[in-house]
Amino acid sequence: MVLLSGKNCTTFFPGVPLIDLSNPDSKTQLVKACEDFGFFKVINHVIPTELISELESEAEKFFSLPISDKEKAGPPDPFGYGSKNIGRNGDVGWVEYLLLTTNSESNYQKFASLFGEAAENFRCIVNDYVSAVRTMACEILEMLADELKIQQRNCFSKLLKDEQSDSVFRLNHYPPCPEFQESKNLIGFGEHTDPQIISVLRSNNTSGLQISLKDGNWISIPPDQKSFFINVGDSLQVMTNGRFKSVKHRVVANSSKSRLSMIYFGGPPLSEKIAPLPSLIKGEDSLYKEFTWFEYKKSAFKSRLADNRLGLFEKIAAS
Numbered sequence: 001m002v003l004l005s006g007k008n009c010t011t012f013f014p015g016v017p018l019i020d021l022s023n024p025d026s027k028t029q030l031v032k033a034c035e036d037f038g039f040f041k042v043i044n045h046v047i048p049t050e051l052i053s054e055l056e057s058e059a060e061k062f063f064s065l066p067i068s069d070k071e072k073a074g075p076p077d078p079f080g081y082g083s084k085n086i087g088r089n090g091d092v093g094w095v096e097y098l099l100l101t102t103n104s105e106s107n108y109q110k111f112a113s114l115f116g117e118a119a120e121n122f123r124c125i126v127n128d129y130v131s132a133v134r135t136m137a138c139e140i141l142e143m144l145a146d147e148l149k150i151q152q153r154n155c156f157s158k159l160l161k162d163e164q165s166d167s168v169f170r171l172n173h174y175p176p177c178p179e180f181q182e183s184k185n186l187i188g189f190g191e192h193t194d195p196q197i198i199s200v201l202r203s204n205n206t207s208g209l210q211i212s213l214k215d216g217n218w219i220s221i222p223p224d225q226k227s228f229f230i231n232v233g234d235s236l237q238v239m240t241n242g243r244f245k246s247v248k249h250r251v252v253a254n255s256s257k258s259r260l261s262m263i264y265f266g267g268p269p270l271s272e273k274i275a276p277l278p279s280l281i282k283g284e285d286s287l288y289k290e291f292t293w294f295e296y297k298k299s300a301f302k303s304r305l306a307d308n309r310l311g312l313f314e315k316i317a318a319s
């Protein structure tokens with residue numbers, strides 16, 4: 001079992017930026033949250049509560065199936081059921097999960113081959129949930145573009161709306177950890193940044209999510225099942241030339257209750273060129289070399305969770 005290293009903490013952080021999506025004046029706070037934390041909590045969203053509960057109950061049903069049934073849906077290569085092993089390079093965590101593409105046609109085929117017709121309801125709910133959450137992510141990205149005074153307000157959101165968008169949906173289940181001891185922090189999902197543009201996370205009321213602050217301290221995020229948590233991903237950090245921070249986060253299996261999370265990772269089409277937007281460079285140097293999302297993804301999937309994936313794409317400053 002992997003133990004966490006570094007400075008740990010168990011008290012909840014009260015300073016998570018709170019964005020009220022019903023308030024048009026929240027754009028300034030949104031930009032500040034992306035600069036200061038790369039992370040914020042969204043309230044007053046319009047995602048129907050029933051849709052969230054339906055998905056949660058379908059996910060609970062799936063994860064409570066016998067292991068032999070769940071394994072029929074694996075390995076997660078690239079989509080399907082996985083347990084303990086995360087990615088292909090030796091990372092492990094106290095977690096089981098279902099990874100899916102957000103392309104509804106491929107999802108249809110995946111669900112049909114994995115679960116047969118019995119899972120038709122699950123598939124429909126996943127598709128409805130993903131499309132609702134994508135709409136919210138696009139709204140947030142457009143508010144950010146407005147506040148950054150970018151002429152094309154859809155410069156980020158169009159990448160998620162594109163039919164070829166390479167986005168992912170993930171359901172994570174962290175079972176109660178029998179080896180849990182107050183003095184030890186056992187790892188549920190190791191520290192990492194998300195490679196995509198933006199991630200939209202919702203969990204049940206079980207704690208575990210932590211983010212790393214600029215000073216390297218880890219803070220625990222109080223769970224809130226009615227709200228959404230948003231992460232800036234590596235690609236948005238690059239497009240804003242480092243102005244927005246891709247947040248380092250992890251999940252600690254520190255509870256006697258199980259944690260269930262659902263995350264939409266909004267990514268661009270594979271062929272999309274990712275580079276700092278000219279209007280955001282403003283006479284400064286571009287901090288990153290241009291790359292396609294395909295190139296970044298290929299390199300990211302060869303890395304370990306905690307690796308600094310963007311390092312390879314940083315421009316070396318001239319001395």
Ligand SMILES: C=C1C[C@]23C[C@@]1(O)CC[C@H]2[C@@]12CC[C@H](O)[C@@](C)(C(=O)O1)[C@H]2[C@@H]3C(=O)O
Nearest residue numbers: 086087088091194195300301302303304305
């Ligand atoms: C160890 C890994 C798992 C991951 C692919 C990677 O090689 C590095 C990035 C990891 C991550 C983190 C965010 C998402 O959960 C994820 C699906 C993604 O796109 O990048 C995972 C990858 C995974 O679990 O396969």
Ligand SMILES: O=C(O)CCC(=O)C(=O)O
Nearest residue numbers: 170172189209251261263
């Ligand atoms: O399960 C969670 O709460 C977060 C997991 C996560 O960061 C991820 O899947 O990339």
Ligand SMILES: [Fe+2]
Nearest residue numbers: 192193194249
């Ligand atoms: Fe993540």
